[in-house]
Amino acid sequence: MSVTPTTPLRVGNASGFYGDRFSAMREMLQDGPLDVLTGDYLAELTMLILGRDRLKDPERGYARTFLRQMEDCLGLAADRGVAVVANAGGLNPAGLADRLRDLAARLGVDVRVAHVEGDDLLSRAAELDLGRPLTANAYLGAWGIAEALRAGADVVVTGRVTDAALAVGPAAAHFGWARDDYDALGGAVVAGHIIECGAQATGGNYAFFTELAAAGHDLTHPGFPIAEIHHDGSAVITKHDGTGGAVTVGTVTAQLVYEVAGARYLGPDVTARLDTVRLTQDGPDRVGVSGVRGEAPPPDLKIGLNSMSGFRNDMTLVLTGLDIDAKADLAERQVRAALSGREPAFLEFRRSYPPRLSGSPALDPSTHAWRRLGGSGDPDSPAQEGATVHLHIEAADPDPRKVGRSFGAAAVELALASFPGFHATAPPGDARPDGVGFSAAYRPASAVPHTAVLPDGTRVDVPPPEDTAVLTPVPEPPPPDPWPPGPTRRAPLGRIAGARSGDKGSDANLGVWVRGEDEWRWLVHTLTVDELKRLLPETARLPVTRHVLPGLRAVNFVIERLLGGGAGSGTRSDPQAKGLGEWLRGRSMDIPEAFLS
Structure with missing residues (x-):
């Protein structure tokens, strides 16, 4: 990598899911400078799909699209000096690493391939009291990736790691962070979360997309995002010059509230405090992310379970x-x-x-x-x-x-x-x-192996964190004074508020944000759990929790059991709750006229 610890590490992302734009990898390598290119291929539903693949053929279980992309781009990445880090290994990272070595030999490209394993707990399901699932994978962190990169790997493939770990691992390796550099790690987690879903950070799926188009941004073919991560964990979110889409405080906020819960965003390496994030528009298509505080991670790892009914x-x-x-x-x-x-x-x-x-x-x-x-x-x-x-x-x-x-x-x-x-x-x-679909269990991190298999075959065991902290909710800060009574008009909530929604197993996550302080004074007092249940009647009998994120002018709702058995089995017409936020934005409320002009 062509950077030093005093310059930012340019981490781009070329995939937000298994099936994302195939050409994005070549575009990201060709269209501008990068140090690391990541790819996120593993959604909860993807693990179910890969589990079915493995039933048909034990040699499968990885994202085959990634292998085809690398056939097209491996030489280009090597020529550009760009390291590639992807979780495309799925249920078989060792098998994918072997296929990549075969590919490199066939193409005549000299690259060093490493992989990270230990997340697959299926053979230990009975021992760990996990039932009889089709897949059982722990969410590992970034340190196995960091070990592989420090050993000189050009390509690192993993199984189930957290999505943000794909960016945190390269940053930790590059800057030499310690395991307890929590603020830096927390900042990198936030940056990784912003870019993990690809074009969702550059105008894709954006509530106010019509405003971007009116401002001259071409959304026909949005570029993919880049996080310029600094030594202290702060970052700038951007994209290659001349590519489509836009990077604004709004597009970044939309991704930040996607599939999160409260102010503490848990991970295996660090707990990032989302209530400390500060966003600034630092120029065209450049959004600064700073102020993130990190805390010790929880003692347990999340284990994703998929079962066949x-x-x-x-x-x-x-x-x-x-x-x-x-x-x-x-x-x-x-x-x-x-x-x-x-x-x-x-x-x-x-x-x-x-x-x-x-x-x-x-x-x-x-x-x-x-x-x-x-x-x-x-x-x-x-x-x-x-x-x-x-x-x-x-x-x-x-x-x-x-x-x-x-x-x-x-x-x-x-x-x-x-x-x-x-x-x-x-x-x-x-x-x-x-x-x-998907369910989750939690087991002590010490019970889950985490191993980096280096390019020369050396196996390095990554120890669990020494310092941990049990999750406690962040007390909700005192709300601002409510917006004073005055004339209102019946109008869709989406006239003033954006939303982004998605799934976590059987639960739906729904983040709602506004762009001005006055609108925030109104929203935080108005969009309560009771009001949400009134606006979305199918949530009325379900447990709903609201989390307040004042720094983002956002509230996030976790709606339990809305999705039945999850994306793989739910009977709801929108099984992953992707359109739930847009349904809410279309519902009419009495909105102050001052906001509707």
Whole structure:
């Protein structure tokens, strides 16, 4: 790397998830200077996908996209002197490291490859009382990455490490931080969190994207973010000159409140205090991040667990025009009866086509979900689509027969015997594996190995932290004086507030922020847990916790159990809560007129 400890370390990111823009790695290497290029490939759902891959072939379990990207870019990274650090190893970092060495030999590129392992606890699930999961992976920290880089690795691949560790490890190696340099480590965690989701920090998925476009920022092909990390852990978030998108205090704030909880942001190396973050616009596409305080990490590591519950299938029926409620009611009664083997008498003729085997058990899935999609429909709409509502039916069961083609056939058999205008959006399909998404367990860090396997094969054990601190909530600071009473107007909350939402297992995280102190005085007093439950009725009976982050003018809500079994198995139409924030922004409230001008 072409930097010294007195100059910032330029850490770019080229992937926010498994499936992100393939060309981003080459773009980041070609479009400007970098010292380190990271790639985050492991979401909770990704671990489930990789677990299924490993069931088919034990040699798999890593992000194959990364290997194809490296085939295109390994020589370029070597020529530019850019170290590559990615968690693409997934469930098989050693296997990916071997494939990379084979690739380098085939391409004639002289690079040193290392990997980090120890996170995969599946073989110890019984010992650690983790049940019988499909995958069980601890969230390791940055020090294994740092060991590999200090040993001269050009490419480091890991399994499940925290997303921010991909940036913290290079910074710790470069600046020589000690394990208890908590403020510097906390600052690097915040910088890593900002860039980990790729273009979300440069205008992607941004609530006020129309304002960026109006200001002349091209969002067609946003660039990926860079964190210029300094020796004290402060950073500047930027992007390569001439690339699309924008880096503003707003785009950085949006990413900072994404999938976090309270003021203490826990990690295996340090607990970063999000209530100490200061953001400043230091120039076009340059946002300074400073003031972050760090504290000792918790004694336990988070372990992500994915399990397989069985199989799933779905079918969507189309309701059009008049009597939508009665049509939906008839369809549900008929399909339920057919699946339970209790068809109405007028379906008796159709039971013989296709014939049902004599004596076969009724195929009644153990769980159903019935949802109407697309609003209530307007019977008087000038377009047929406007008069249409979709009735979406999902079924899940451990027995694939009960949710196979027979499930869809039970609905299709009704085509000439149900509500007027009956049709489906697709023919019956096969059952697909159903993952009971994600759950988390916590075990002492001392029980989890953390090993850096250096380019020469040497294995270096990374010890757990010596100093730890049990999480205690940060007391909520006294709120500012409320905005004084005055004229209000009914308007969508999104006229003045941004939001970003996402998933953590079965829970949803919803961060909401405003851009001015006056708006903050109103928001912090108005958007309470009770008000959120009123605005989003499906949260009304769920446990909801609000966390206040005054330095970001933000409140963050953790909504427990909203997502059922998680992204891999939830029946909600938005299983990862990605659109939850935009739903909230569309809800109308009485907003002070002073803010709406």
